[in-house]
Amino acid sequence: MPETTAVVEMRNIKKNFAAVQALRGVDLVLRHNEVLGLMGDNAAGKSTLMKVLSGAYIPDEGEILIEGKKVHMADPLDARRLGIEMVYQDLALANNLDVTSNVFLGRETVSAQLIPIGVLDSRSMEQESKRLLDRLKIDIPSVRLLVERLSGGQRQAVAIARATAFNSKVIIMDEPTAALSVAAISKVLDLVRELKAQGASIIIISHRLEDIYSVSDRLVVMRQGRKVRDCPVTGDIDEFRERVVAYMIGARDDFANAVVD
Amino acid sequence: MSFQETLKAQRHNIRDYGMYIAFLAIVVFFTITTKGLFVSSRNIGNLVNATSYIAVLAVGMTLVIVIRHIDLSVGFLAGTLGAVAAMSLKYWHLPVSVTIPLVLALGVLAGLVTAFLVARMQIPAFVATLAGWLFYKGLLQLATRSRGTIIIENDIFNALGNGFIPDIPGIGFLPGVHKVTLLLGILAVILFIASEISNRKKTQAYHFEVLSPSMFILKLAFISAVIAGITWVLAGYQGLSWAAVVLLIVVLIYSYITSKTVIGRHIYAVGGNPEAAELNGISVKKITFLVFGSMGLLTALSGILYASWLRSATTIAGTGMELDAIAAAFVGGVAVAGGVGKVTGSIIGALVMASLTNGMNLLGWDISIQYIVRALVLAGAVVFDVATRKTGK
Structure with a gap:
């Protein structure tokens, strides 16, 4: 991979919840067109870190740089404006609406503005979401289907498609393969590869080691609010699994000397 | 595509069609049993006028239920606002052109108060509007206590609930x-x-x-x-009739807003998944204020139509209207869980319930039997709704 500028750089991020130190000075770099796997046991801090990046939490300390520029995010909409899209674990879809409505939720295309009422440009949104699904090779028969009629894998695909619809710089996926069938998992992983092929930069949080192994370029392991491992994904899967588990349970730690408590 | 395949493809629309078919069945049944009296011009005209004030409420209630709330206060609020209109015309000597905007504005204000309790104070809508029910019942009695029934003598105002659009003479x-x-x-x-x-x-x-x-x-x-x-x-x-004109305008505006505008889509998004809506930049609070504000506006309109229809404001005006509006919405396919339901459906629901009452009255059925029949229709409609929703998946 060519050495490019980092899309995201998080420096020394700290976040406390009352007496709990959820993040204890985490550094994280995401390079352009890279898929970064983020692993760790429950309560390791990976979701908290991603919520900081997506603007849901404001860090107590540390700074975030997007394409080299320091940014401040007060809420998820700020992050979105900066091109950071989050695919939530519960997908944040409105099941009673159709695929198009969900893709454009909160960012509807308007054909006329009768102050203060915007008139929906339904056809152009339908066309746009159809194009989007085709481009990502997502298999959904019609963009007019209600989301409640879709399978789990298709819903995941819709949530991911939404994250890519508006020229996002970074896509964060929180457990995209949890609660899916084996066939659906492979489709979602194909979708991640497709996104990478089209130039996206992606962070994936997952418990499933095989998934991280199969799509990620680099892996970060977190434990107890710290980064304990940051390395490219190499080697065969058994060796990879053994090593990652060692880091996850605390048997190994690459950054032990950097602890500042 | 063969006809059967078309039907199959349209299966998810069966809920909508089912309601229209049920309505048609009711109309045909009463037409036959009353030997045509039910569909006589005079009866249909009266039926439309008697439905209008409930139908207007049902439109507002549809959106309230869609965003997962309920409003029990609208009946007595409509009664109270009708009394305000009567007092404004009779005792404050304000013209109709001032009275109606004043009452509508008060309605919006009342709706925003409910929204404040629900959205800001986080009180469940059932409790907040139950308090509203008591409050407006008290307010209505207070307003009409000294004078009893307030007779409205303004012809223009009374034409709203009783009058008809003019014809070209000659x-x-x-x-x-x-x-x-x-x-x-x-x-x-x-x-x-x-x-x-x-x-x-x-x-x-x-x-x-x-x-x-x-x-x-x-x-x-x-x-x-x-x-x-x-x-x-x-x-x-x-x-x-003017009441029908008012109802048509309300239905056209609300159908358009709910199906063709950004605000409409956001209302359904909030109903379907409030957390998702919020994460996508839709303010649930704002939508709640908007929907209860619109409910207040329509309640005021309903109160005006009702007072005008009766040509008076009474101490018991509006009693039970909130339940009729809620029943109309549910018969019309609004889902109890929120997120689902069309304005036009609720209008059909209101027409179904009003037709039942009207038809059974024409047949001289006992009032207790009438309640039981309406109960069965309400329960049946919801059972049908739930059943078609399941097979639709």
């Missing part, structure tokens, strides 16, 4: 038929067909699926026939 053909109503009916059919055809063409231009030509023509013919039939019946008496 036209010879079709004596006894209301020509302006007929003209409006023809206009409505033409506009409907034109908009459907243009919509179909545009959709085809974008290469999206449309109904097969035969189904499309069938749909056009059926709805045109319904509009023409209603027009003909209404034109045979005194024509279109």
Whole structure:
């Protein structure tokens, strides 16, 4: 991979919840067109870190740089404006609406503005979401289907498609393969590869080691609010699994000397 | 595509069609059993006027239920605002042109107070509006206590609930038929067909699926026939009433807002998944204020229509209207869990319930039996709704 500028750089991020130190000075770099796997046991801090990046939490300390520029995010909409899209674990879809409505939720295309009422440009949104699904090779028969009629894998695909619809710089996926069938998992992983092929930069949080192994370029392991491992994904899967588990349970730690408590 | 395949493809629409078919069945049943009295011009005219104030409430209630709330206060609020209108006309000597905007503004204000309790103070809507129910019941009694029933003598105001749109005098053909109503009916059919055809063409231009030509023509013919039939019946008496005009305007505006605008889509998104809506930049609080504000506005309108219809404000005005509106919404396919339900459905629901009452009255059925029949229809409609929702998956 060519050495490019980092899309995201998080420096020394700290976040406390009352007496709990959820993040204890985490550094994280995401390079352009890279898929970064983020692993760790429950309560390791990976979701908290991603919520900081997506603007849901404001860090107590540390700074975030997007394409080299320091940014401040007060809420998820700020992050979105900066091109950071989050695919939530519960997908944040409105099941009673159709695929198009969900893709454009909160960012509807308007054909006329009768102050203060915007008139929906339904056809152009339908066309746009159809194009989007085709481009990502997502298999959904019609963009007019209600989301409640879709399978789990298709819903995941819709949530991911939404994250890519508006020229996002970074896509964060929180457990995209949890609660899916084996066939659906492979489709979602194909979708991640497709996104990478089209130039996206992606962070994936997952418990499933095989998934991280199969799509990620680099892996970060977190434990107890710290980064304990940051390395490219190499080697065969058994060796990879053994090593990652060692880091996850605390048997190994690459950054032990950097602890500042 | 064969007819059966078309039906299969339309299976998810069966909820909507089922309601129209049920309505048609009720109309046919009462037409036969009352030997045509039910569909007489005079009866249909009265039926529409007696439904209008409930239907207007049901429109607002639809949106309230869609965003997962309920409003029990609207009955007595409508009664109270009707009393305010009566007092404004009779004792404050304000003209109709001031009274109506004043009452509508008070309605919006009352709705925003409810929204404040629900959205800001996080009180469940059931509790907040139950308090409103008590509060407005008290307020209504307070307002009418000293004078009892307030008779409204303003002819313009009373025309809203009782009057009919004027006809062009001196036209010879079709004596006894209301020509302006007929003209409006023809206009409505033409506009409907034109908009459907243009919509179909545009959709085809974008290469999206449309109904097969035969189904499309069938749909056009059926709805045109319904509009023409209603027009003909209404034109045979005194024509279109002002209450019906008000109701039509409300339905057109609300159908448009709910189906064609950003705000409408956001209302349904909040109903479907509030957390998702919030994460996508839709303020649930803002939508809650908007929906309860609109409920207040429509409650005021309903109160005006009701007071005008009775030509008076009484101490018990509005009693039970909130429950009729809620029943109309549920019969009309609004889902209890929120997120699902159309404005037009609730209007049909209101018409179904009003037709039942009207038809059973014409047949002279005992009032206790009437309640039981209406209960069965309400329960049956919801059972049907839940069942079709399941098979639709």
